[in-house]
Amino acid sequence: RTKMVLLRKKKSEAWHLQIDSVGSASRPSKPKFPYAALQQYTDYYIKKIGKLSTPETDIKLAILIQNHDARDIAIAACAHVMSPGAIKALLNLELCVAPATYYGLEMFLESLIAANSGNRTAISNLEAQWARDLIPYASHGIGAGGKLLEGLCNTLSKSHIPNMNVIPDFAVLMQRSARDFASQLEGFRIRCAWPAAHLSVSWLTTIKQSSPATTPPGNIQLEHILDAQFPTWRIWANWRPSLDRL
Structure with a gap:
């Protein structure tokens, strides 16, 4: 044996x-x-x-x-x-x-x-x-959540899937990264780390903020996901600070 x-x-x-x-x-x-x-x-x-x-x-x-x-x-x-x-x-x-x-x-x-x-x-x-x-x-450590969320948003915006139920692991990653990015930005706000915040949110301005008036049953738009997991994302996306005053 x-x-x-x-x-x-x-x-x-x-x-x-x-x-x-x-x-x-x-x-x-x-x-x-x-x-x-x-x-x-x-x-x-x-x-x-x-x-x-x-x-x-x-x-x-x-x-x-x-x-x-x-x-x-x-x-x-x-x-x-x-x-x-x-x-x-x-x-x-x-x-x-x-x-x-x-x-x-x-x-x-x-x-x-x-x-x-x-x-x-x-x-x-x-x-x-x-x-x-x-x-x-894909990265790890500080800022990894925001970078991943950027990738997930870009990928979802180009995808033709009605919702993320068909890719559950990526749905979980979307939820995780949105919450983590929101927490990171809140930390920047509390510390008044505005240059770092501005650099981190620059990609958010590329998200189309115009959901259709109605969507088919079961369909979920990118904005809906962000609204649920990252409620302040529209504020950050529309933030246009005077760069020389940051």
């Missing part, structure tokens, strides 16, 4: 080394990311450890993914042979992206893209496209 455990450990270690050697120089969002080569290593790993049921395969691969530093690369290597439920469990937003600081956001977005490439039942093309669009806005 001990020998079997050691053999499995060696196979796991080999898998980690192999996918790092192939995928570590790139990211799933890049055009020439080596999906096929990574998947071959996982197929070989599964073949070597013997016949497994779907739940057993999910557990084995989930452990590999959780123990791999570059989670997006590991998901790219495994998503094609995992069940949608197992993939969604690994991509739990609350566990992947830290509140307020947004640590883990870029890895989460890359992981969505990776999962979509191997398993479109788990992560839809729409979710993957939103992830691609938001990667340039």
Whole structure:
């Protein structure tokens, strides 16, 4: 039994080394990311450890993914042979992206893209496209919420979805980032940090503030979301200070 455990450990270690050697120089969002080569290593790993049921395969691969530093690369290597439920469990937003600081956001977005490439039942093309669009806005630490909110607003304004129910993770990120950005701006106001506030809200002026008189049932406009989560956004969007007096 001990020998079997050691053999499995060696196979796991080999898998980690192999996918790092192939995928570590790139990211799933890049055009020439080596999906096929990574998947071959996982197929070989599964073949070597013997016949497994779907739940057993999910557990084995989930452990590999959780123990791999570059989670997006590991998901790219495994998503094609995992069940949608197992993939969604690994991509739990609350566990992947830290509140307020947004640590883990870029890895989460890359992981969505990776999962979509191997398993479109788990992560839809729409979710993957939103992830691609938001990667340039992914950061962490001070100001991360405002930057993410800018990206979410830009992406939603170009999208044709009636509401965000079809992309629930991004709906949560929208709510989070709007609240965090509102808190940051309130902090600027209290400290009279007007130059920093002006720099932070400059993008808000680009949001079209003209909702139609009526919207179809179930449709939610960008302005409605901001009104609910960030009630003072219109004030900031219409703020035109005299720059030489800031």
